Amino acid sequence: MSDAVDTSGAAADGFEPRITAFVCNWCTYTGADLAGTSRLHMASNVRIIRLPCTGRIDPLFIVKSFERGADGVIVSGCHPADCHYTSGNYHARRRFAVFHDLMEFVGVDPRRMTFSWVSASEGAKWRDVVDEAVANVRALGPFEAYRALAPEDAGVAAPAGARVEAEAS
């Protein structure tokens, strides 16, 4: 399970990065489906979160991912001019142009963030994006900077679901 992630702090040998991917439903998610139906093998480090459109992606999703221990993030949607919702990807592009610099400013290595356009027909491109992101982040090692700042009782050690359920009940 998640024990592949080294939480002790030091970059151990055999480090396998955890990468969260935020993708749009119509292009990249479908492109990733195509990679599956085409049986294109790729690194298994990426977990996809499906959204309707890249325009839906709040930069806080990315901040949250890093805070929760992701070593890298991928954002991918429809190519410019191909957005299922006409212009959501343009809004995303502008947002990330600004956000990218902000992350760099606060000390997150921009190589941990991959922004890409993958269409529904680009299964092979999705594999390349995944493999490249994994290779980049693997080379960078685990993302420690943020977690070092998080207090020990920040809740990261408990199953997230358990916490939510505990509050709800």
Add this chain to the structure above:
Amino acid sequence: MSRIGVFICHCGENIGRTVDCEAVTEALKDHPGVAFTEDYKYMCSDPGQQLVKKAIEDNDLTGVVVAACSPHMHEKTFRRACDQAGLNKYMCEMANIREHCSWIHEDRGEATEKAVDITRTIVEKVKHNQPLESIHIPVTKRALVIGGGIAGIQAALDIADGGHEVVLVEKEASIGGHMSQLSETFPTLDCSQCILTPRMVEAYQHPNIKLHTWSEVEKVDGYIGNFTVKIRKKARSVNEDLCNGCGDCQEACPAKRIPSEFEAGLGNRTAIYVPFPQAVPNIPVLDRQNCTLFKGRRKGLAKDACGKCKEACLKDAIDYDAEDTFIEEEIGAIVVATGFQLYSIGREQPEGLKGYGEYGYGEVPDVIDGLQFERLASASGPTAGAILRPSDGKEPKTVVFVHCVGSRDSEKGISYCSKICCMYNAKHAMLYKHKVHDGRAVAFYMDIRAAGKGYDEFSRRAIEEDGAEYIRGRVSRIFRDGDVVKVWGYDTLSQEQVVIDADMVVLATAMRPQDGVRELAQKLSVSTDEHGFINEAHPKLRPVETNTAGVFVAGACQAPRDIPDAVAMASATGAKVLSLFSADELEREPAVAIVNENTCIGCMNCAKVCAYGAIEQREICTVDGHVCGHVAYVNPGVCQGCGTCQAVCLSKSVELQTFTDEQIFSEINALCYWE
């Protein structure tokens, strides 16, 4: 406390080969909030679905996660099963452990670990799913068709024949559009009027069609199924109910030398006029700009300078004091069919275009455009069908046809191909040769683009049977030289300069969208391309829809179109409108954004990024009715569910149902869960 059922599918061997499904089941069994886990060989099969249904009923499940294939594959299947078992279908989600896991990984350990992560992530999401109901929107079963050319007429007839009311708005005095000006049509050479006028009459007399000519769309409010359209009926000065179309007013009108728009300037009309004899409706309009009486009034004369038409009218239908009136119509769907105009290539040009001064159009009377040639060749035209040149009425013995004037010229004109010119040039050359047997027809072309049924054969016929001379090359200058029109050109195949002493030159000028289409697009919140053509929702798969639900597009307002294309598009919009009208209510997925009015600060950032114009500002009032603030409101009938608004909301007051912040943050949290 959630009671979620997790169902892990082996998909035969497809998942089971690389993912240890039992291990996934085991891992999820004790996950907080999970009440039931089961793995099965084929979850989508009937026994698999029964298993899900039974588990819902037996365990009183509040949510279902099916770890199997992509949601694009079987989400509907399992949501339906949940619905049948009495669980709200939006409480069911798919965890994609096939396309995104078992099919792309080889290592069983890694794949199993990932499958657990994926499934757990979706379980965390489902904990925050809300039971949702489909959105039902009432539909007004009345369509608006804007533009009464062949596309608009066809769309109106199709919808009206389907049993629904149609409001057809035409800005000119008669319907018929450009097609009514054409002499004969390619590739069959059948007479345009003969095939069009019966359609015009049919549209006029159809019990389901309400025709407003000399009218324009002023304002459009609302959304799919529920538009309110304000139509401006321009002052006609002739009472449509009283007029019987006798034509006495035109006889009496003293202003007889006004260039006729219908004759493309080659003939004259009176100030009170019917654009052409077969006009529908056959009711004149009074052109106030050119009317002697109104000229006098504008000068401030105390007494009216004329009044002959009113005297001549036995029905007392003429009203000089008529004013524009407005009517409002409740509309369910809109078809835009505003057509095209020809690029008028004279020296004077609107913004962005340069014109072709070197071709002498507008200066040399015997240099005409394609539409003017149509009028010359038309039996009902100014020359009764004889090909006579405008300057002196002589029969031209050499006619030069120039292709691509303005089209395919990003330097001076427009970059696109106007599509119809190759064909109508061939037709013009043919018509000319049929009427002037000893004449010489020379065409300068760039490429022959005759892609259509019978089109290539037709353009070949012009060359091979009717002897039109085709020269591949461009024309650099056209000017008057005594009695002839000199054409300087270049033959790019023989690489020689060509000089022709022509009697008349016909320019195949580019097709452009009608003036005012951008303003109309604004009213309809549809987009236009760089040239002003209306954008379709998808260039291949949604060619007659626009990005505004309930607004469709037909004919040459979308791109250059010939008649068969325009008619096919029009019938397609007819089918779209009829399918929209086939139910009393529109059912939509509830994946739409909802505003929390209690926290919304009314910044309207959401409205700025909404591509669909789905968000409007609403007033909020105190108990005693005073406006105390503004908030955003998302119209669920228009919202398409992209969620862009949510990402820009400053006060986190807008939530996209099915993809709420709570759901997504839970997914993010779940991904980073370790012991």
